[in-house]
Amino acid sequence: xxxxxRQRLQSLLEQFxxxxxxxxxxxxxxxxxxxxxxARDKFIEVSEEIGMSVKVDDMGNLYATLSGKKDMPPIxxxxxxxxxxxxxxxxxxxxxxxxxxxxxxxxxxxxxTEHPITVMNFTNEEGARFDPAMMSSxxxxxxxxxxxxxxxxxxxxxxxxQALEISGYEGEAGNRLREAAAFVELHIEQGPVLEHTxxxxxxxxxxxxxxxxxxxxxxxxxxxxxxxxxxxxxPMFAAAQVIVDLQRELKxxxxxxxxxxxxxxxxxNIHTVIPNEVTFTLEARHTSMDVVRQVERIIxxxxxxxxxxxxTSRKLWGRETVEFDGAVVNAVSETAAxxxxxxxxxxxxxxxxxxxxxxYIPTAMIFVPSAKGYSHREDEYxxxxxxxxxxxxxxxxxxxxxxxxxxxxxxxLEEKSV
Ligand SMILES: [Zn+2]
Numbered sequence: 283x284x285x286x287x288r289q290r291l292q293s294l295l296e297q298f299x300x301x302x303x304x305x306x307x308x309x310x311x312x313x314x315x316x317x318x319x320x321a322r323d324k325f326i327e328v329s330e331e332i333g334m335s336v337k338v339d340d341m342g343n344l345y346a347t348l349s350g351k352k353d354m355p356p357i358x359x360x361x362x363x364x365x366x367x368x369x370x371x372x373x374x375x376x377x378x379x380x381x382x383x384x385x386x387x388x389x390x391x392x393x394x395t396e397h398p399i400t401v402m403n404f405t406n407e408e409g410a411r412f413d414p415a416m417m418s419s420x421x422x423x424x425x426x427x428x429x430x431x432x433x434x435x436x437x438x439x440x441x442x443x444q445a446l447e448i449s450g451y452e453g454e455a456g457n458r459l460r461e462a463a464a465f466v467e468l469h470i471e472q473g474p475v476l477e478h479t480x481x482x483x484x485x486x487x488x489x490x491x492x493x494x495x496x497x498x499x500x501x502x503x504x505x506x507x508x509x510x511x512x513x514x515x516x517p518m519f520a521a522a523q524v525i526v527d528l529q530r531e532l533k534x535x536x537x538x539x540x541x542x543x544x545x546x547x548x549x550x551n552i553h554t555v556i557p558n559e560v561t562f563t564l565e566a567r568h569t570s571m572d573v574v575r576q577v578e579r580i581i582x583x584x585x586x587x588x589x590x591x592x593x594t595s596r597k598l599w600g601r602e603t604v605e606f607d608g609a610v611v612n613a614v615s616e617t618a619a620x621x622x623x624x625x626x627x628x629x630x631x632x633x634x635x636x637x638x639x640x641x642y643i644p645t646a647m648i649f650v651p652s653a654k655g656y657s658h659r660e661d662e663y664x665x666x667x668x669x670x671x672x673x674x675x676x677x678x679x680x681x682x683x684x685x686x687x688x689x690x691x692x693x694x695l696e697e698k699s700v
Pocket of ligand 1: 362373374407469
């Protein structure tokens with residue numbers, strides 16, 4: 283088994299953490315900002331130093347490729363260099379930087395792969411500057427229309443299209459990722475499970491399905507001091523009842539269902555006024571779409587009136603569970619075991635570029651532990667040894683996939699010649 287160079291990986295992660303450094307260990311590196319452009323320039327500098335050639339597609343996605351012995355579809359690693367405001371230094375960056383270290387190790391050991399090996403940086407994964415998240419992998423996979431994405435504007439009114447043009451990172455549509463033997467994304471878990479169980483590597487089976495609904499309660503605004511309680515139509519107390527009822531029903535579903543009321547708005551939101559409307563979101567995630575549908579049925583079955591208020595609900599959006607490719611997942615699982623690492627099979631509750639790429643390329647992900655499960659905050663932390671172990675799994679998975687795919691292709695050729 284090959285191992286990556288610990289010091290070199292840590293040093294490169296630290297160098298990338300300097301682009302948009304917040305001073306509190308975190309980074310603010312919004313997509314296509316000055317800081318993001320500096321990180322992209324660094325990516326190209328390091329890639330070329332290793333001997334890779336770099337291409338850019340029309341969404342600003344970067345591809346650094348080391349050629350293989352044969353001219354065939356590449357094996358691809360990658361993640362994203364952009365961050366949320368005051369985010370962590372590992373989220374996304376680890377998958378890109380580890381990819382570079384993996385290729386550097388391959389070159390250093392004179393390992394000749396059959397396939398070209400590509401490291402990718404996806405543009406605007408976080409969606410923190412331009413909505414939606416996973417914008418560019420979504421365009422590659424045909425989930426989002428590029429024309430719509432170009433018009434998505436940040437809080438200053440700058441559109442994605444303008445930012446892309448100014449950045450100098452607008453490349454050719456012909457460079458887009460089309461065919462690949464496999465795609466593997468190494469990422470921090472962004473949850474507390476691996477740390478809690480003491481396991482070192484998460485073998486990610488797929489991404490959980492989810493539903494996001496909005497529930498509205500309509501009453502009547504009036505003076506908070508002069509309206510007797512029996513004469514009110516107060517949607518706030520009705521909302522409180524609905525929330526408690528929802529929790530009671532949701533607790534009856536499998537205990538690994540996760541659900542969140544993350545946004546609640548009262549109108550007019552003045553302390554001397556009885557609100558006339560309260561609206562809140564309920565989102566729920568589970569690997570089984572049956573369970574997700576049950577959540578939707580619970581919401582559909584809410585009473586139409588409560589406390590003399592009108593109750594309505596609508597689904598804002600959802601996604602089906604994405605199952606990763608069995609062969610690539612197995613390659614990750616076997617590799618981690620061969621390296622003597624403790625593994626856990628798990629689904630990602632968070633969205634990743636890999637979930638879109640999985641729609642047309644055999645895909646899997648590798649998770650490493652997140653201290654306390656923190657992410658999207660400056661004190662997000664994964665030990666450098668955990669990062670290196672993830673990179674070891676990535677390296678040996680890529681080498682295994684290279685061998686497996688080559689023997690398969692030889693078999694096909696043999697069969698053809700027979
Ligand atoms: Zn990420």
